[in-house]
Amino acid sequence: IEEVRRSISQEIDGADILHGLLTASWLQSLLKVTKNYFLSNRALLSAHDSVAQKDYEPVLPPMPDELPDEEEATRIVCLVKNKQPLGATIKRNEITGEIFVARVIHGGLADRSGLLHAGDRIVEVNGFPVDGLNPEQVIQVQARAQGTIMFKVIPITERPIHNQTMLYVRAMTDYSPQQDPNIPCADAGMSFQKGDILEIVDQTDTVWWQAKKLPSSSACAGLIPSASLLKRKQREFWWSQPYQPHACIKTFFISGFHFFFSNFPGFRRSIRLCRRRSHSITQPSCNLRCPTSCYSALNNPYEEVVRYQRHPEDTQRLITLLGPSGVGVNELRRRLIEMNPNLFQGAIPHTTRSPRGYEESGREYYFISREIFDNMVYNNRFLEFGEYKGNLYGTSIDAVKEVLNSGKICVIDIDAIQAVRTHELRAYIIYVKPPSLECLRETKQESYITTNYYVNRPFKDEDFQEMEESARKIEAQYWQFFDEVIVNDELQDSCVQLLTAVRKAQDEPQWIPACWIRPTAES
Numbered sequence: 130i131e132e133v134r135r136s137i138s139q140e141i142d143g144a145d146i147l148h149g150l151l152t153a154s155w156l157q158s159l160l161k162v163t164k165n166y167f168l169s170n171r172a173l174l175s176a177h178d179s180v181a182q183k184d185y186e187p188v189l190p191p192m193p194d195e196l197p198d199e200e201e202a203t204r205i206v207c208l209v210k211n212k213q214p215l216g217a218t219i220k221r222n223e224i225t226g227e228i229f230v231a232r233v234i235h236g237g238l239a240d241r242s243g244l245l246h247a248g249d250r251i252v253e254v255n256g257f258p259v260d261g262l263n264p265e266q267v268i269q270v271q272a273r274a275q276g277t278i279m280f281k282v283i284p285i286t287e288r289p290i291h292n293q294t295m296l297y298v299r300a301m302t303d304y305s306p307q308q309d310p311n312i313p314c315a316d317a318g319m320s321f322q323k324g325d326i327l328e329i330v331d332q333t334d335t336v337w338w339q340a341k342k343l344p345s346s347s348a349c350a351g352l353i354p355s356a357s358l359l360k361r362k363q364r365e366f367w368w369s370q371p372y373q374p375h376a377c378i379k380t381f382f383i384s385g386f387h388f389f390f391s392n393f394p395g396f397r398r399s400i401r402l403c404r405r406r407s408h409s410i411t412q413p414s415c416n417l418r419c420p421t422s423c424y425s426a427l428n429n430p431y432e433e434v435v436r437y438q439r440h441p442e443d444t445q446r447l448i449t450l451l452g453p454s455g456v457g458v459n460e461l462r463r464r465l466i467e468m469n470p471n472l473f474q475g476a477i478p479h480t481t482r483s484p485r486g487y488e489e490s491g492r493e494y495y496f497i498s499r500e501i502f503d504n505m506v507y508n509n510r511f512l513e514f515g516e517y518k519g520n521l522y523g524t525s526i527d528a529v530k531e532v533l534n535s536g537k538i539c540v541i542d543i544d545a546i547q548a549v550r551t552h553e554l555r556a557y558i559i560y561v562k563p564p565s566l567e568c569l570r571e572t573k574q575e576s577y578i579t580t581n582y583y584v585n586r587p588f589k590d591e592d593f594q595e596m597e598e599s600a601r602k603i604e605a606q607y608w609q610f611f612d613e614v615i616v617n618d619e620l621q622d623s624c625v626q627l628l629t630a631v632r633k634a635q636d637e638p639q640w641i642p643a644c645w646i647r648p649t650a651e652s
């Protein structure tokens with residue numbers, strides 16, 4: 130190093146660069162690790178020499194003879210073609226007929242070359258002038274090229290400086306570029322399904338963003354519609370649909386019976402039955418409770434999300450189960466709580482009915498007056514509530530928080546998931562999905578269903594069909610919000626899956642809405 134340093138003062142060509150390299154901190158620390166400083170330096174220099182003497186394939190074609198005098202004006206870009214697409218889209222200025230690079234796809238061939246940029250004007254492709262051609266013809270010229278492809282471009286003079294911030298979103302809708310006639314290049318597009326987590330890597334173009342689907346194995350991004358474009362598409366699609374009366378989840382009308390299902394709080398049959406009825410009673414809150422109701426879905430095609438890892442000292446995450454009636458939501462919840470009642474607990478419901486002899490307020494129910502109940506409704510303190518046989522029943526936010534504040538994991542089942550997808554409750558949502566019809570017929574042979582008219586009668590084929598239909602509706606409305614899906618075929622397997630999911634919710638990082646971390650006025 131000392132020798133090289135001396136050579137700098139003697140103005141020996143390249144000495145300063147070599148000195149900079151040899152004294153770089155990364156190299157110093159690397160060499161310290163190897164301990165044998167001298168040998169490592171020699172190895173480095175000999176590696177340099179042998180690399181420098183080799184020729185590497187492919188050999189690029191010679192530069193064209195007739196290069197313009199002003200070197201700055203034109204750039205010759207040679208790229209080696211492989212099976213990958215170029216990773217750039219082009220457009221034509223309709224007035225001048227000039228062809229421009231419209232965008233360079235992140236991680237694609239052109240991007241990795243670092244030689245082509247959005248706004249560069251393409252003059253020739255493999256010696257073929259492209260002015261006046263339409264973009265499809267240019268692509269054909271490029272497609273015909275074998276081995277290497279040479280672009281003569283006039284570089285854009287002022288490249289915009291992008292201060293891209295990391296943005297992650299959850300897709301609230303499905304998208305397929307192959308079915309989108311407006312996408313600039315369907316092959317460069319990226320399809321996604323609702324619930325997918327997307328990393329938005331480029332929002333320079335306000336209409337077409339570039340994104341990667343997570344977890345991603347591909348270095349190359351794809352084109353997706355921006356939030357505003359997708360919102361417009363959804364609105365157009367929505368208007369083109371035939372009118373459908375607003376359907377939340379199936380509503381039932383229960384005619385009076387009342388029986389206790391389990392000794393654990395939150396399992397009272399009455400609260401579950403009145404919930405079904407409450408959909409027809411508490412209609413005004415429906416908009417609030419259906420996150421994918423026409424209104425909110427139109428507003429949010431993407432939901433911004435952040436990676437969140439619960440701190441061990443934070444309260445446990447609320448576990449919310451959801452599924453069509455009869456699928457086994459309560460069976461699974463009951464088994465989970467039974468497994469470890471010191472860790473898992475349901476929320477104690479509130480009711481206006483009078484306590485029975487053996488009941489204690491705060492154990493089976495919180496027994497409260499109608500006035501207090503109304504007041505809680507007025508102050509939005511219920512996740513859901515309804516009336517059954519002249520009495521009001523409800524699950525309150527405070528009852529959930531009480532369990533969480535006691536250090537336990539609160540496990541509830543609910544139909545209105547928007548009520549728990551809040552900054553305050555940050556629910557982890559597990560969807561219990563029915564298996565196939567054949568499987569239901571087999572697994573539910575010994576099971577019983579409670580319907581509008583019967584308590585505990587054997588399942589019939591219509592029940593399974595109804596369950597499937599109901600599952601379809603739930604999935605259409607809520608799929609994007611599910612953190613976990615459990616297909617409830619073998620009960621034992623489903624219990625294991627549930628336990629694993631609950632552990633995951635508490636101990637592993639999750640994607641959660643960004644507004645849960647930095648609340649906005651809306652959240």
Ligand SMILES: Nc1ncnc2c1ncn2[C@@H]1O[C@H](COP(=O)(O)OP(=O)(O)OP(=O)(O)O)[C@@H](O)[C@H]1O
Nearest residue numbers: 454455456457458459460572576577617618619620
């Ligand atoms: N995987 C399963 N295999 C067989 N039987 C099951 C399975 N899961 C649940 N069951 C049984 O199916 C019946 C209905 O289950 P459960 O009461 O949990 O339904 P639910 O989803 O809570 O619906 P509802 O709220 O209408 O009661 C019960 O008899 C339960 O024991």
